[in-house]
Amino acid sequence: LTEIIITEGILGKSGATAFLAFEKCQPKAGDVVLVTAAAGAVGNVVGQLAKLRKCIVIGIVGTEQKEKWCKEELAFDHVINYASENFQEALDRVAPKGVDIFFDNVGGDFYHAIVNNHMNTRGRVLICGSIQTYNDINSKYCEWKFFRYQCFSIKFRFFFFIFFNQ
Secondary structure (H helix, E strand, O other), X not given: OXXXXXXXXXXXXXXXXXXXXXXXXXXXXXXXXXXXXXXXXXXXXXXXXXXXXXXXXXXXEOOHHHHHHHHHHOOOOEEEEOOOOOHHHHHHHHOOOOEEEEEEOOOHHXXXXXXXXXXXXXXXEEEOOOOOOOOOOOOOOOHXXXXXXXXXXXXXXXXXXXXXXX
């Protein structure tokens, strides 16, 4: 039982991924940090790390229960529930000057909307996951094909963290 708790909790894969990947974004106090899948195993840790760095944290979630948890328990500055409101309009409202760090766990529609419409010049994007497109073999999205023009104004970080069971 101890092995499962250690390897699956904040001290395990999820926590290590969040910590090591978020450090690659070089967060500074006052940065606006946007996290998709903010109530997930990695996303909630990234949000808490950003709060510790005195960043403004915005989480995107898909249920009222997750929204409440991120607001009340994790003290995110803003939480957007994409199931109950237009996330782009909500993001315009809570981050009118744009996003400095985008920690993406979802990909697909969210990734493209945020990178194309909400990132600040010299912003940092970390792609940690792309759950929206994992099982969609006919996806209209291939995140990689859009980098040519985006790389001129946004810094992209790719983080690969591989675990092996022995």
